[in-house]
Amino acid sequence: MSPIIKKRGEEFTLPSKYLLFILTGVCIATIVLTFNTSLLNGPVNSFAGIFVVPFQKGITAVGMGLKDTTDKLSSITKLLDENEQLKKQVDELTIANTNLEQEKYELTELRNLYALDAQYEDYKKTGARIIAKDAGNWYHSFVINKGTDEGIQVDMNVIAGGGLVGRVVDVGPDWAKVQSIIADNAAVSGMVLSSSDNLIVSGDLELYRQGYVSFSKLVDDADKVSIGDKVVTSNISDKYLPGILIGYISTIDDDSNNLTKSGRITPAVDFEHMNEVLVLLDLKKNMN
């Protein structure tokens, strides 16, 4: 007899295997839905905003506070010594600064003259704090404490310490999820600055543990690209703004097809010790 038929006087309960089937169906349905549409984003994001993000913000703030105070206490003596040295340095630097200011004036004049492309110092940006990192150990994505309320949108670029960190892939009212370029499922179209050759930078879990990301599909017949060259985001990328520093080439190997090259890049950003990031508020698709 089927176990779901209700017997007289017995409370109706759904056997666990049927429950499992139903929930499996729900899971598959949501996977298909999120794969094809963005219908579920609204309700799910508001749930996250109400229940989880406030706690994550609080805990991160407390953690940072504790770390700050312990750091302060332990480093007072060190700071006193440093202060002495720094005072001397200030004197030296003031002299250097006056020289540089003169040169900067010259530089702006020359830039205007050549009508150089905008450097990323000119992009509008906003600072944000990392409040949670990936729950698993496989990918490297994280959540920051600003969202649509501060004008952040999907596909905005994220930088830290002058280098590219990743891009926003999901956004809620006061949080945003950032996928980093070192994640195993991420790839960026890059360009070698010295020779303007294009290449694909892709994250790799295996390499990242050694401190590298991999690159491939570099077409360099003239052997102009060498170790130590700067790699920046390319002009042809549809998500990343051009000219953001990714890292420096550390090894180059010929591919077996003898047409392209691949190798490793040392990223410019220290992904392990990253607490604050900058979000660039310009979108590539809005730029001309």
Added chain:
Amino acid sequence: MNIRRFIFNFIFVLLSFILQTTVFRVIDFGGVVPNILLIFACSTAFIKGDKQGIWVGFFCGLMVDIFFGSYIGFFAMIYMYLAFVVGKLHVVLFSQNIAIPITIITIADFVFGFVCYVLMFLFRTKFDIGYYMTNIIIPEMVYTALVAIFYYPLILKIHTYLDELEERNAKKFV
């Protein structure tokens, strides 16, 4: 499932998720965090049976999906099936001995890591399983087992307390 148990489960799913993404991220070992959500899902399944395990596992996975998954429902399914299998063991193995649940949680985490590797890496032609084993799956398993030694008794205690409350309430109406 009464309302008290529901609230307890709800709070603990949130708590486990928040611990995993914030506190344990700070005290990780070589970039590896323990899978606290899996500990909670498996513990609940082991203590209360497969049905509650399915629900808790489903919502644990859903938390991961909402924040870090590419598709909603992917991790929910993995957590749910693991909790279901562990829940089936409740009838056979449940006792006050702590060694059994810890072993089960450890094995469950190993299976979780392996399934993740197969679905997310092997399918993208990354074949170096030895590397992933020694650098992610095994360290995560050991760290998870260590945390489970402290986390499981806490969950067990609260469940026993809730059981007692329910029994007392039931007796009142007899």
